[in-house]
Structures are given as structure tokens and as C-alpha cells.
Amino acid sequence: MIINKENGINILLVVGSARKGSFNQIIADYLADKYGESCNFREADLKSLPVYSEDIENDEIASVTKLREDVRWADGVVILTPEHNFTMSVLVKNFIDWCSRIELVLANKPVMITGATMGYFGTVMAQSHVRQAMLSPGLKAIVVPGTEVYITTIQNRVVDGKLIDENAESLNKAFNNFVDYIASDNRYCFKC
Numbered sequence: 001m002i003i004n005k006e007n008g009i010n011i012l013l014v015v016g017s018a019r020k021g022s023f024n025q026i027i028a029d030y031l032a033d034k035y036g037e038s039c040n041f042r043e044a045d046l047k048s049l050p051v052y053s054e055d056i057e058n059d060e061i062a063s064v065t066k067l068r069e070d071v072r073w074a075d076g077v078v079i080l081t082p083e084h085n086f087t088m089s090v091l092v093k094n095f096i097d098w099c100s101r102i103e104l105v106l107a108n109k110p111v112m113i114t115g116a117t118m119g120y121f122g123t124v125m126a127q128s129h130v131r132q133a134m135l136s137p138g139l140k141a142i143v144v145p146g147t148e149v150y151i152t153t154i155q156n157r158v159v160d161g162k163l164i165d166e167n168a169e170s171l172n173k174a175f176n177n178f179v180d181y182i183a184s185d186n187r188y189c190f191k192c
């Protein structure tokens with residue numbers, strides 16, 4: 001991994017599960033533990049966000065202000081989505097909608113999308129829907145190629161509540177690609 005930036009790279013983790021013992025949370029914790037010396041991590045507090053509505057989008061809401069601040073702080077955003085009924089979880093959708101209005105905080109932001117399921121498809125449909133949303137006019141995020149990883153049968157990869165290195169090869173490769181992209185000078189930029 002090549003990191004050129006002083007003081008490390010700022011990574012915002014967006015975990016789309018409110019479940020105690022969430023596997024997607026375990027993956028986020030693994031990244032924060034493993035790369036904590038080279039990257040600065042924050043986790044977005046999705047559970048405090050109100051359900052998005054145009055009626056309140058101009059209101060002063062502390063959790064929304066904090067979310068926008070966290071996204072602005074980040075050099076890159078890692079979205080970890082569970083798959084619920086063949087699509088992203090409601091927490092991820094709510095995050096996306098808040099980021100798409102008033103202040104387009106995700107515009108030109110490098111994004112990595114991943115997610116874990118207990119089944120064999122590894123959130124492939126949920127991730128494809130998140131990827132599609134990232135390209136919408138309200139978001140204009142940069143989903144970095146070479147960073148997608150579909151984490152299947154997650155229950156078999158976790159030991160004592162933690163993801164272990166031997167079972168995280170694809171995740172590590174994807175995250176290293178992501179950080180290399182952030183640290184590189186050849187970044188694509190939309191005209192907003």
C-alpha cells in the first residue's frame with residue numbers, strides 16, 4: 001500500500017446494519033483494526049439519522065450536520081451494505097438520500113462498496129443498486145474500480161466475533177486498491 005498523504009488517509013465507514021452482532025459491522029471493525037496505523041477511521045452514525053423527507057431537509061438536525069461533516073472529512077467512504085430483499089438495507093438508502101440533497105457531500109468522493117451475507121451471493125444485488133445510486137446526478141460519487149468485494153458465507157469466515165486475515169484476502173486487496181487510488185494524483189473529477 002502506498003500512502004503519500006501526511007497524517008494518513010481519512011476513511012469514513014458506513015455500516016448499513018442496526019443489528020447487534022452485525023457481520024457488516026465486524027467487517028468494518030476489521031478494516032479499522034488492520035489499517036488503523038495508516039488511515040484515520042470514523043464511522044457514520046446512521047442510526048441517529050431521521051428518515052429522509054423533503055419536509056425536513058432544510059431543518060437544522062444535529063445528526064445530519066454531523067453526517068455531512070463526516071463525509072466532508074473523509075478522503076474516501078467505504079459503504080458496507082447488508083442485502084435485504086434483494087437490495088440495500090434501509091439505513092444505506094437513508095444515508096444516500098440525505099447525502100444527495102442540499103449539500104452534495106458525496107460528489108467526487110472516492111467510494112468503495114462491499115457487503116456480507118450468510119448466503120452464496122455476497123450482496124451482489126444490494127451492491128449493484130448502491131453503485132447505480134452513486135452515479136445519480138444528486139451524488140456523482142466516484143466508485144473506484146477494483147474495489148468491489150462480495151463477501152459470501154460470512155458466518156464461516158468469522159472466528160470469536162472477528163474476521164480473520166486468512167478469510168479476508170479479497171477484502172484486503174480491494175481496500176489496498178482503494179487507498180492507492182485515493183493517494184494517487186490521477187483522480188477523475190466530475191464537473192459539478
Ligand SMILES: Cc1cc2nc3c(=O)[nH]c(=O)nc-3n(C[C@H](O)[C@H](O)[C@H](O)COP(=O)(O)O)c2cc1C
Pocket residue numbers: 017018019021022023024025082083084085086087116117118119121122123
Ligand atoms: C429483512 C431481511 C431480508 C433479507 N434479504 C436477503 C437477501 O435478499 N439476500 C441475502 O443474501 N440475504 C438476505 N437476508 C439475510 C442477511 O443478508 C443477513 O441477515 C445478514 O447477516 C445481514 O447483515 P448484518 O449481519 O450486517 O446485519 C435478509 C435478512 C433480512 C432481515
